[in-house]
Amino acid sequence: MSVQPGVKHKATGSTNRPFNSLYDLIINLTDMFFSLIQRIVGLRNMPYIFVLPNLLIFGIFILFPMLLNFVYAFTGGSSFTPFDRPWVGTENFDRLLACENYLDPHTCNEDLFWRSVYNTIGYVVFQVALMVLFSLITALVLNRKIKARGFFRSVYFYPVLLSPIVVSLIWKWILQENGLLNGIITSLGYDKIPFLVNADWARSLVIFISVWAFMGFYMLILLAGLQAIPADLYEASAIDGANPWQSFSKITLPLLMPTMVVVLVLSLIRAVQVFDIVFAFTGGGPGTATLYIVQYIYNYGFSSPNKLFGIAAAASLLMAGVLVVLTIIQLVFRREEN
Amino acid sequence: MGSILTTLRLTKGRKRLDITDILSYFYLAMGVIIMFAPVVWLILSSFKSSGEIVKFPPRLLPFRQETVMVEGYEEPLPLYVITFDDGTTQTLAQVRRIGLEAQMIDPANPGEIIKVNINQRQPVEHVYFGLENYIEGIESFDFGLYLWNSVVVTVTATLLTLLFNSMAAFALSKYQFRGRQTIFIIMISTLMVPLSVVLVPVFLVITNVGWNNNLMGIIVPAAATPTGVFLLRQYMLTIPDELIAAARIDGASEWRIYAQVIIPLAKPALAVLTIFSVMWRWNDFLWPLIVLSRSEYFTLQVGLASFQGELNVQWNLILAMTVLTLLPITLVFGFLQRYITTGIATTGMK
Numbered sequence: 001m002s003v004q005p006g007v008k009h010k011a012t013g014s015t016n017r018p019f020n021s022l023y024d025l026i027i028n029l030t031d032m033f034f035s036l037i038q039r040i041v042g043l044r045n046m047p048y049i050f051v052l053p054n055l056l057i058f059g060i061f062i063l064f065p066m067l068l069n070f071v072y073a074f075t076g077g078s079s080f081t082p083f084d085r086p087w088v089g090t091e092n093f094d095r096l097l098a099c100e101n102y103l104d105p106h107t108c109n110e111d112l113f114w115r116s117v118y119n120t121i122g123y124v125v126f127q128v129a130l131m132v133l134f135s136l137i138t139a140l141v142l143n144r145k146i147k148a149r150g151f152f153r154s155v156y157f158y159p160v161l162l163s164p165i166v167v168s169l170i171w172k173w174i175l176q177e178n179g180l181l182n183g184i185i186t187s188l189g190y191d192k193i194p195f196l197v198n199a200d201w202a203r204s205l206v207i208f209i210s211v212w213a214f215m216g217f218y219m220l221i222l223l224a225g226l227q228a229i230p231a232d233l234y235e236a237s238a239i240d241g242a243n244p245w246q247s248f249s250k251i252t253l254p255l256l257m258p259t260m261v262v263v264l265v266l267s268l269i270r271a272v273q274v275f276d277i278v279f280a281f282t283g284g285g286p287g288t289a290t291l292y293i294v295q296y297i298y299n300y301g302f303s304s305p306n307k308l309f310g311i312a313a314a315a316s317l318l319m320a321g322v323l324v325v326l327t328i329i330q331l332v333f334r335r336e337e338n
Numbered sequence: 339m340g341s342i343l344t345t346l347r348l349t350k351g352r353k354r355l356d357i358t359d360i361l362s363y364f365y366l367a368m369g370v371i372i373m374f375a376p377v378v379w380l381i382l383s384s385f386k387s388s389g390e391i392v393k394f395p396p397r398l399l400p401f402r403q404e405t406v407m408v409e410g411y412e413e414p415l416p417l418y419v420i421t422f423d424d425g426t427t428q429t430l431a432q433v434r435r436i437g438l439e440a441q442m443i444d445p446a447n448p449g450e451i452i453k454v455n456i457n458q459r460q461p462v463e464h465v466y467f468g469l470e471n472y473i474e475g476i477e478s479f480d481f482g483l484y485l486w487n488s489v490v491v492t493v494t495a496t497l498l499t500l501l502f503n504s505m506a507a508f509a510l511s512k513y514q515f516r517g518r519q520t521i522f523i524i525m526i527s528t529l530m531v532p533l534s535v536v537l538v539p540v541f542l543v544i545t546n547v548g549w550n551n552n553l554m555g556i557i558v559p560a561a562a563t564p565t566g567v568f569l570l571r572q573y574m575l576t577i578p579d580e581l582i583a584a585a586r587i588d589g590a591s592e593w594r595i596y597a598q599v600i601i602p603l604a605k606p607a608l609a610v611l612t613i614f615s616v617m618w619r620w621n622d623f624l625w626p627l628i629v630l631s632r633s634e635y636f637t638l639q640v641g642l643a644s645f646q647g648e649l650n651v652q653w654n655l656i657l658a659m660t661v662l663t664l665l666p667i668t669l670v671f672g673f674l675q676r677y678i679t680t681g682i683a684t685t686g687m688k
Contacts, residue, residue: 027597034593046592050509051521054502054562061543061559062528068539080542138369141362152366154675155373161667161678162377163621165639169646169660170376173383173653180379183395212373220679244358273534276623280643294534301538302628309538320535 069320072313080309092314113315115288116296119203123292124271127207131267132260135215139222140252153223157216164276167213172196172281175205199289202282206290210277214270218263225259226252258333265330269323293319377664384657385467391654402466406431406445418442418459420452429462430454471658481659483634484641488620491556491637496615498561500608506562507570508596512582522571525564533624541628555629556637560619566611573607574600613670613678620667638663 038046068082073092075085100107105114138156142149159167174180175195182192195201229252237247275294278284284291284299293315301312383391385400405414408431415431420442422428430442430452440459442452476482509515510522533540540559549555577600585595601608623639630636636644642663646656671678 027594031591031593031597035591038591038593043592044515047509047513047515047518050505050513050592050596054506054525054567055521057502057558057562058525058528060547061540061562062536063524065536065539065543066528068542069536072538080545082542137365141365144359144362146362146366150676152370153679154671155370157675157679158377158668158671159373161617161621161671162664163639163667164623165642165646166660166664169642169656170380172646173657174376174379178392178394178396180396187395216373275534280623280646283647297534297537301541313538316535316537323535 069313069317072309073317074310076310078307078309080307085310088310092310093318096311096314096318110311112288112291113296113311116291116293119288119290120272120274120292122203123207123274123290124268127210127271127274128264128267130207130211131215131218131271132264134211135218135222135263136260138215138219139226142219142223143226153220156219159213160216162213164213165280167209168277168281171205171209171212196282197286199286202286202289206274206278206281209281210271210274213277214267218267221263221266222256222259225256229255261333262330265326265333269326269330272319272322272326380657381661384471384654384661386654387468387470388652388654391657399465400467401463402468404462404464408443408445408448410448415443415445417445417462419462420454420459422454422458430459432459471654472662475655475658475662479641479645479655479659480633480636481638481641481662484636484638485662487553487635488638491553491622491626492616492619495557495560495619496612498557499563499566499615500611502561503563503566503611504570504601504604504608505596506567507574508600510567511571511574512577512579512600525567528564537624537628540625544629549629551630551632551635553635556622556626560622560625563615563618565614569611569614570604570607573604577603609677613674616670617667 034049037049041049071082072085074087074089075082076088076091077085079085096110096113098109099114102108102114105111105118108114142153142156146152162170176182177192177194177196181195186192193201195205233251233255234247237251242250273294274292275298278290278292279295279298282290284295297312297316297319300308300315382399383396387400387402390397390401404417406417407414411433415433417429417431418440420428420430428444431445433441433443433451435441435456438456440454440456442454442459443450444452476485506525510518544550544555544559547555549558581599581603582595585599590598621639622637623643626637626640627643630640633641633644638659642656642659645659
């Protein structure tokens, strides 16, 4: 980065580096085009030109599909084009929700749907609880006067950057029958554990791995929340003779509550949508032990031989309903926080 | 150990290392092992040969058997230490193995064949970090192509994201126009709608646009991130409007104001968005999985996923390719970790 002395910088921030002259060249060329547009539409309408590309992509690939989802959910048949699909009203929803006994998936018309719902509920409860617990403990520890805090923070955060496929491969490799963990277990004199074959182990490990993978993210948010608590509050309480537990329960916890709620809801929303890590790690198995809702939707819409788009769309709308409720809760809490 | 404790005792402002400090460091040390050891294990394993990798119990470091070239044999022969019945040992090269018997020769005296029981031999090994798995993986499973696809997607999608999001953010922060609030709210509200909810109709749209099995199908839809618009808009709000007014008086077009006044000033926010975008696009899985079904368009993530689902999983190659997949993001993190962690802490988004 060489800046020649004596050369006055223009307000545009351009220097004589090759990258910047290339940038200027591009701007000069594109400016011919946009100046023409500005002459045609007028200065007042230029903001519409600026939002147009983003809005177009948005409309086509996000908003329009959202609307289409309703069409799919209320139509039947196996056709992919919405016009060829007969209107069936709420039949898809009726089929999904038809159950003699809601606590027993076997009695349901779509037993796999209910199995995936119960699996997801179990996953969400334990995963979110462990996630909040461990990210809170880690944030509290890192908020102390710790040596090499930056190093520890980076280490805890690092798995967040890894892709779900990489995460699942790393753990599959460690947990496979002849993997590192079974090597350690047998060297201690115990029998190998069939981690990926046993349903209970698979369920627990999916939870453990997703906590491992995402914890650093929530820890960072909580750490930022902790560091926003004014230090003089603690000093004042120390002068008043408060013990560490009192200052934690009377200062830290109440002031951290809003951040905690954000973390709780964010992790809830994400947990309900669990898919890719599990898809690559267990593929929903063994059996249906780790089949969660998004994978159920994916299976029906994409990978099963007779694709039932209506059922998949109806299931995704039911899930979207849950997510909207969670989001509204979050917004209410955020408003209170401000 | 004692010196470590002494340094730990000299903590800032406090006189001694109390029990909570010890517990904290213990917790952190355990955490480092749990969070980081799996990745280290992956990297060490990725250098192991196909024979070494199936050994149980596994060994920490990758070893390779030493070989020797012997006159009269075209291939290099593996070396073993043989323990004879009388307790003497000798280093011999193995010519061939028949059942429980191995035919060995002394490299110094290749004429005479010594027959030993295979239980009497111990391979001569040394720690060896070879790139064989990496080279074979890239050549035989089209990972070079997947890597290229991933790079193309990440780079172009990030450039488009920066361009489109900053244009939209500029309009939403620096102009008063009808519908501004509505557009902003619509964009932000889609933050809450996950892709997984609209899988089926998204697939229909992609198919109708003709972007099935086309990298455009992953690049373009991903470019309009609500997070990016939000992040840039919040930052641009802090840029004083007087700069724009001054440029307008100088006769600059709106495009010039955007490109030569606002963008240079928004560089810090653009840097954060660049990091996020690279991270998102590099790690994307569900969307590419839906859009791409032909293997020549696979990105690394989809390629890895389909590769590991095949029968006869060749772990040594998969692990090497996994390391290649996580390497770029790890390097980015290594250089920019301060920006990443503070960026996430302040925006609260990933």
